Amino acid sequence: MxxxxxxxxxxxxxxxxxxxxxxxxxxxxxxxxxxxxxxxxxxxxxxxxxKSKEELGIAWLKARHATWNHWLLQFINPKKTPKSKIVGIFDFLGQWMQDANFRGCAFLNTMCETPDCENALRLEISNHKRELFELFRALTAEHHATKTKIEQEQIATTLFILFEGTLIQLQNFQDLSFLQVAKKQVTALL
Amino acid sequence: MxxxxxxxxxxxxxxxxxxxxxxxxxxxxxxxxxxxxxxxxxxxxxxxxxKSKEELGIAWLKARHATWNHWLLQFINPKKTPKSKIVGIFDFLGQWMQDANFRGCAFLNTMCETPDCENALRLEISNHKRELFELFRALTAEHHATKTKIEQEQIATTLFILFEGTLIQLQNFQDLSFLQVAKKQVTALL
Amino acid sequence: MxxxxxxxxxxxxxxxxxxxxxxxxxxxxxxxxxxxxxxxxxxxxxxxxxKSKEELGIAWLKARHATWNHWLLQFINPKKTPKSKIVGIFDFLGQWMQDANFRGCAFLNTMCETPDCENALRLEISNHKRELFELFRALTAEHHATKTKIEQEQIATTLFILFEGTLIQLQNFQDLSFLQVAKKQVTALL
Amino acid sequence: MxxxxxxxxxxxxxxxxxxxxxxxxxxxxxxxxxxxxxxxxxxxxxxxxxKSKEELGIAWLKARHATWNHWLLQFINPKKTPKSKIVGIFDFLGQWMQDANFRGCAFLNTMCETPDCENALRLEISNHKRELFELFRALTAEHHATKTKIEQEQIATTLFILFEGTLIQLQNFQDLSFLQVAKKQVTALL
DNA sequence: AATGAATGAGCCTTCATTCAT
DNA sequence: CATGAATGAAGGCTCATTCAT
Structure with a gap:
């Protein structure tokens, strides 16, 4: 059997x-x-x-990382240009938050309840966010290929910060107008 | 006695x-x-x-709101112009996070561990953030007095989002370079 | 009320x-x-x-120490001479073990299941045994007042060892003949 | 293979x-x-x-019995006379306890944590101690060949009790002076 | 002979809260 | 305004053992 x-x-x-x-x-x-x-x-x-609750927590975050990345990439991969992909990330954010009843990001939530930076969960969290940051970096480099590395870094970081700030305030206020503002600023940067 | x-x-x-x-x-x-x-x-x-732990939690957040606002205003009130005050808010952010060992924002942290939006703590949290948002609105209105209400709102919201996004990533990575990028973007908006 | x-x-x-x-x-x-x-x-x-099980364990051993000493002293105090008191301790041992269904000594039992010598329970245990040892010392000094300190110490220690060895083998074999042998040896020493 | x-x-x-x-x-x-x-x-x-933990416990005690007896016999067999063998048993005790970090006797320890006398482990324990007791009996009979059976039994039992009492107090106090006293008493008996 | 997933009672301890004084 | 004993559900975790493979 x-x-x-x-x-x-x-x-x-x-x-x-x-x-x-x-x-x-x-x-x-x-x-x-x-x-x-x-x-x-x-x-x-x-x-x-x-062997412990923490180990389950780590398994959860690893799985979540894979799932969430899959969602995001499925959403933005159909887009043709790096610019539309970047904008797409913010569209995804709105869709995601609505689907999730504005519960926010599993990683940020867990970070906020886990003060100790050395905690194993925190490592998974920073890895997850670093990878998202890298995605912004890569798309920005492609879109702004003619700009200097330093300018690219400035823009990618700003995009990442905007994403995170919007995310946390969507969770706080359940008000999608934050997303509209962020998207306007994003297009201004591209 | x-x-x-x-x-x-x-x-x-x-x-x-x-x-x-x-x-x-x-x-x-x-x-x-x-x-x-x-x-x-x-x-x-x-x-x-x-009457309960939650009531203490509310008292805590109310007291924290007062204290934090006091810190912030003491920091930015000496500045003369609305522009320098806005930039000052971000300087304050860096100072604060270093003093707090990058523990982040009590309000965001509590929001992240409190899923239920109807929870009484969540009200204190959104009040706190709304007041910060109002401060950005007021300073932006003063600085960009000639712009339309809509343009002012766009900029103030962007500043607020940048603040929140920087805050949460300072907490995540304990890396002040996020703040440098945010400040550059802030000055670009003013 | x-x-x-x-x-x-x-x-x-x-x-x-x-x-x-x-x-x-x-x-x-x-x-x-x-x-x-x-x-x-x-x-x-x-x-x-x-505050912990261990704290209860300590409270138990402290209470047990007082109770057991009380039992013993009540048993031997009516005896007039130090010699009869010493012999009385061994009579008490037999009475005690029969009453206790040959469960042995709470202190030795706990020592045997507590390998770590630094453990707080071990301190109570050694205190208890040290006090019994002191009793043998005092009674021996009184009985053998004319002997040297060194000779007294040799005899008192032997009596203590005999007590402990008999105790543990009463527990092991539930056979009172060990006690008869010990008593014969005890009287030989006095 | x-x-x-x-x-x-x-x-x-x-x-x-x-x-x-x-x-x-x-x-x-x-x-x-x-x-x-x-x-x-x-x-x-x-x-x-x-088939159970207890069965492993029994296997352990059986193996331990063989091992420990082997240690002891290897130590005392080179001695020529029964008297020196008896004293040798006490020398072995000191050596053993030092090597074992004063953890005491596996059999006594297990007896102390096993109240039920009918327990299968208790059988192994009493067998082990009985065999040691037999050794004292045999050596005493050899050494005191001229004495009566009853006198021999008294001495052998006393030796056994002294051994056990010294053992348990070495474990309790980690103080080898108990052994010196016991040895003096042992030689007095021979 | 060996594997390792599955069981459920039990381990010591902390939780937020109530209540008589 | 203050005390601190009492509650009982829940916390994370280990126990000895069974069983299908």
Whole structure:
């Protein structure tokens, strides 16, 4: 007897449930108990797969990183020019936040509840944001190919900051007008 | 016999200790027990002053709002022009984050660990940010007095977004170069 | 309303129950859960009185030390001479072990399950045994007043070793003949 | 293909690791998990060799009995006379305790954490001690060949008690002077 | 002979809150 | 205005054991 193809392993089920709960309720406000209960697993099963809650948290953020990047790239890859891709990132932001009920970014949320910079979760968080930053850098370099490295860096960083600032205030106010303003500023930079 | 002037009431002592701990450790990760212990108060004393942890949280954010605004205004009020005041807000941001060991903004941090938008803490948070936003609006209106309301709004919002985006990435990366980029963009807008 | 005189405080009830269970089942094999359940207390109540299981363990050993010493002194104080007191200690040993179902000595038992010599419980244990040793020393000095300090020390130590060795083998074999042999040797030393 | 001679079977590896851990940490404080992890075995492997933790405990004590007896006999067999062998047993005690960091006797330790006299582990323990007792009996009979059986028994038992009492107090106080006293008393008995 | 996922009771401890004094 | 004992659910984690492969 082989497992049915569409059945997840217990480990994956746990990660899936945890992803939902960590995002919706926050990392610290979500207990292992709730996770395993909703995943239909036993305590021992959980700890045979993850040596601690933190390890699950890391698995969650790694998975989230992959998923989120996939969403974003699927959204912007159809665009032809680097410029439209950059603008597309901000369009994606609006779409994403609406779909997510303005819960914000799993990575920023977790950073905010994790003061210790040396914490392993923080490493995943900064990696995630660094990769987004790199995307802005790459697209900016392509779009502003004639400008100097320094000018490119200034613009890419500004785009990244605008993205993050808009994101956090969409979460705060659930008001999409922030996005309109940001997009206007973005086009001004391109 | 009146209390000596320099002695805080138990209530104020509790708020003071809570402010430190909520900010440093996060709201949810800080327990009432630790607060009253460090404040030298009894359980019952705490609950005679605050009907719940949330009420203390609100008192904290209200006090924090006043304190933070005071810091900011003391920093920018000596500046003469609205332009230098706006730039001053970003200088303040750098100073503040360094002093705070890059722990970020108490309000954003608490928002990130509080998913429910209807939560009473969230009201204090949006009030705080709205007031900062208003400050950008007022200073922009003064500086760009000749521009239209719509143009002013665009610029003020952009400044606010830049502030928030820089703040959150200073917290994430502890790298002040984000601030340099933001300031360059700010001056470009003025 | 004052408490009835014969009612123990929750704290004392916990210690009393713990004393029974720690002795009968061993320190590590007895859980806080069982203790509070049998004492009719809540988890939180326990931890408002003791900051950890270890602290309860120490309270237990301190109380046990007092109780056991009281038992012993009540048994040997009626005896007139130091010699009969020393022999009395060994009579007490037999009585005690029979009453205790040959469960042995709470202090030795706990020492054996606590490898770390720096452990706080180990301090209580060595204090307890040191005091018993002192008793042998004092009674020996009185009985053998004409002998040298060195000779006295040799005899007192031997008596202490005989006591401990007999105790542990009574526990092991539940065979009182060890005690008869020890007593014969004891009298030979006096 | 046969296994290389110097490779232990999984079963023996498990026993070897368990021996170390049970002795150092105590029987109840050592979990199956740690044992199999340090032995590089799987859960199922463990339970295919031992039907329970207790069975491993028994295997451990049986192996320990053989090992310890081997140590002791190797130490005293070179001695020529029964008297020097008896004294040698006490010299061995000092050597052993120093090598073992004064962790005491695996058998006594396990007895102390195992209240139930009917427990299978307790059988191994009393067997071990009985055999040591027999050794004292045999050597005493040889040395005091002219004395009566009853006198021999009295002396052998005293020697055994002295050994056990010294052992337990070496463990308690890590103070070798107990051993000096015991040896003086031993020689007085021979 | 060996694997390792799965179980669920139990470990020690902290949580926010209530209440009699 | 203050005290601190009492509550019981929940926190993260380990336990010895089973079983399908």
């Amino acid at each position: 082989t497992k049915p193809q569409n059945s997840l392993s217990k480990r994956d089920e746990i990660i899936e449930v945890a992803s939902k709960l960590f995002y919706e309720q926050g990392y610290h406000c979500t207990g292992i108990q709730q996770i395993i209960q909703e995943a239909g697993a036993a305590k021992g099963t959980f700890y045979s797969h993850f | 009146t209390k000596p002037q320099n002695s805080l009431s138990k209530r104020d002592e509790i708020i003071e200790v809570a402010s430190k701990l909520f900010y440093e450790q996060g709201y949810h990760c800080t327990g009432i027990q630790q607060i009253i212990q460090e404040a030298g108060a009894a359980k019952g004393t705490f609950y005679s002053h605050f | 004052t408490k009835p005189q014969n009612s123990l405080s929750k704290r004392d009830e916990i210690i009393e129950v713990a004393s029974k269970l720690f002795y009968e089942q061993g320190y590590h094999c007895t859980g806080i859960q069982q203790i509070i359940q049998e004492a009719g207390a809540a988890k939180g109540t326990f931890y408002s009185h003791f | 046969t296994k290389p001679q110097n490779s232990l079977s999984k079963r023996d590896e498990i026993i070897e690791v368990a021996s170390k851990l049970f002795y150092e940490q105590g029987y109840h404080c050592t979990g199956i998990q740690q044992i199999i992890q340090e032995a590089g075995a799987a859960k199922g492997t463990f339970y295919s060799h031992f």
